[in-house]
Amino acid sequence: MSATVTETSAPRWLGLWPAAMLMLFFLVPFAIMLAVSVAHRDQSGFYEWGFELDSYARFMSGFFAKVMAVSLSVSLSAAAICVAIAFPFTVFLAQMSNRTQTLVLVVLLSVLALSEVIIGFALSTLLSQTAGIGNLFHWLGLIAEPQAYTPSLFALITGLCYIGFPFAVLVLYPPVSRLDPEIVEAARVMGASGPRAFFGVIVPSLRGAIVGAFILVFVFTLGSYLLPQLLGRSEDWTLSVHITDQAVYQSNLPFAAAMSIFLMLVALALVGLASLAGRDRGAAA
Amino acid sequence: MNRRDLLKTGAAGAMILAAPSVLRAQDTALKVGTYGGYFQDSFDKHIYPDFTAASGINVESIGEPTGEAWLVQLQQAARARQAPADVSMMAQVARIKGERSELWAKLDESKMPNVANLPDHFIHRYEDGSLNGTGAVSWYITLVTNTESFAEAPTSWQAFWDSANADKIGLMSLASNSFLLEITATTFFDGTEILGTEEGVLQVMEKLAEVKPNVRLWWRDEGQFQQALETGEIPMGQYYHDVTGLAASQGKPVRSTFPDEGAVLDSGSWVVSKASQMLDQAQVFIDYMAQPEIQAKLSRMVGTAPTVARDLTDLTDEEFAAVSSEKTPILPKYEIYVDRGDWINQQWSEKITG
Numbered sequence: 001m002s003a004t005v006t007e008t009s010a011p012r013w014l015g016l017w018p019a020a021m022l023m024l025f026f027l028v029p030f031a032i033m034l035a036v037s038v039a040h041r042d043q044s045g046f047y048e049w050g051f052e053l054d055s056y057a058r059f060m061s062g063f064f065a066k067v068m069a070v071s072l073s074v075s076l077s078a079a080a081i082c083v084a085i086a087f088p089f090t091v092f093l094a095q096m097s098n099r100t101q102t103l104v105l106v107v108l109l110s111v112l113a114l115s116e117v118i119i120g121f122a123l124s125t126l127l128s129q130t131a132g133i134g135n136l137f138h139w140l141g142l143i144a145e146p147q148a149y150t151p152s153l154f155a156l157i158t159g160l161c162y163i164g165f166p167f168a169v170l171v172l173y174p175p176v177s178r179l180d181p182e183i184v185e186a187a188r189v190m191g192a193s194g195p196r197a198f199f200g201v202i203v204p205s206l207r208g209a210i211v212g213a214f215i216l217v218f219v220f221t222l223g224s225y226l227l228p229q230l231l232g233r234s235e236d237w238t239l240s241v242h243i244t245d246q247a248v249y250q251s252n253l254p255f256a257a258a259m260s261i262f263l264m265l266v267a268l269a270l271v272g273l274a275s276l277a278g279r280d281r282g283a284a285a
Numbered sequence: 286m287n288r289r290d291l292l293k294t295g296a297a298g299a300m301i302l303a304a305p306s307v308l309r310a311q312d313t314a315l316k317v318g319t320y321g322g323y324f325q326d327s328f329d330k331h332i333y334p335d336f337t338a339a340s341g342i343n344v345e346s347i348g349e350p351t352g353e354a355w356l357v358q359l360q361q362a363a364r365a366r367q368a369p370a371d372v373s374m375m376a377q378v379a380r381i382k383g384e385r386s387e388l389w390a391k392l393d394e395s396k397m398p399n400v401a402n403l404p405d406h407f408i409h410r411y412e413d414g415s416l417n418g419t420g421a422v423s424w425y426i427t428l429v430t431n432t433e434s435f436a437e438a439p440t441s442w443q444a445f446w447d448s449a450n451a452d453k454i455g456l457m458s459l460a461s462n463s464f465l466l467e468i469t470a471t472t473f474f475d476g477t478e479i480l481g482t483e484e485g486v487l488q489v490m491e492k493l494a495e496v497k498p499n500v501r502l503w504w505r506d507e508g509q510f511q512q513a514l515e516t517g518e519i520p521m522g523q524y525y526h527d528v529t530g531l532a533a534s535q536g537k538p539v540r541s542t543f544p545d546e547g548a549v550l551d552s553g554s555w556v557v558s559k560a561s562q563m564l565d566q567a568q569v570f571i572d573y574m575a576q577p578e579i580q581a582k583l584s585r586m587v588g589t590a591p592t593v594a595r596d597l598t599d600l601t602d603e604e605f606a607a608v609s610s611e612k613t614p615i616l617p618k619y620e621i622y623v624d625r626g627d628w629i630n631q632q633w634s635e636k637i638t639g
Contacts (some may be wrong), residue, residue, distance in 0.1 A: 041627070128513075229504075230506070231508060234458070245630075249461070250627070251354070
């Protein structure tokens, strides 16, 4: 070790370690998935290595275009709602005492420890007709009969937001808490109203963090396949549900792999667009 | 293959707590594969010790994964002349796929006199007439209702199509595990023959699509539907007869009905990998399992329907009713999910659950 003189404390070859891990656990599985997606599906068995685009061709249909549209709109809505709630929440949180902040963050982190199954079952009970919140509304005289709010698109988005919200807060919290309060004070001194200062000063200066939180929740919810089954109607089933069906129940791995790659490409394209858009507006401002 | 999910359904899983880890490998042990979870644990506890005592053959119990993964593993291993299990319990679609690729060893009927107890649909043969498998366990999928929401039990599958049941029904989400095509064909098209052609399948799907406004949940998870059925949230649907009976016996307001058209009889079968070196012992095991008293024991201890005719067993009326019915069952057309699996699956996604 002493033979090489390095300016940093860590030797350079240490960088090979994450590189090798990335190779081993990301690129290699991805390459296998690519290879499987063009393999030949054998209906009476499994698949045989080969090169054919049948699985991709099968995906090119009105039906799967619809499923893809459902997936994207569900995840985009969930991401938008999460960020819309998480941003003001985080700004508010950052103004509280350190003790309260720590407490709230710990509670939020603990939500991440819950599995999707637990969240799905809890929400389906909460929104049910027999034991759910409909009974409370009925008791309050708001509705004539207790009713069920699940399975529905509303229930599904609620579930996804429940999972996505802590992530959004955790991404937003560091930049929000570092935001210099004097910037806002300066705006107020210059005569800006509260809302004006919020939307004109705080939001633009944290645009990067907001876009980051949006992208994280979007990508994260895009892969959800349990909640759509537990909380959604069959027309709300996302592409991830169909991928699971093909891989687990139909043992059609080529088709499942092809759909996964499609989903990934579309997600990457949207993420690219979002970050580009964020940067452009930033440059223009 | 859904049967291993039984594990999740509470009380039925209570038995597994006592799972013994005996019967471990010896060089001479016969490796027997069953669905991991409830089935494997039940067999470990109730079947293998007695079999070893009766035959002198040790058993190594193997837990099979769900889906068709086990078929694939057996196929790959057989190419290398290995048998991860000698005898396996296979779901019918996977069994037929193995039969098509001649993965199963040919069995010698003269050494298995008890196999004659089984009805024809549990005797599986190659085209040349040689035996390659026998029925192992079977169970019914019936019409279930919540007794508080439905004071009277429905008598026909037609209840699914009744507009009075809008948004009240829970059905299984896949063509190949719900067997709703067979149910629809038997209820409205005089039997399952119509499913022999693609036009016929589409005709049946068109009829089945009429239930969509009544379906609140297309379920994959047994626990989710059972809970909804017990609370009355989703007061009607299709479910397993044995588990429903168990829930009812624990005071839950649910009932299982064998409709006039018959309930669906699903099953798993015993097959032997052609790579197995223990064909003789495997045949002793399969023969042992085809005895009426062993089938009766499975009905009592595991909750499966006997694969042999009822009058061969000593099951009481009550015991028999807990697992089966004298009504003619609807037998799934497993072949169509092998021959046209992808096509049916795609049509199903678009026309039924889509």
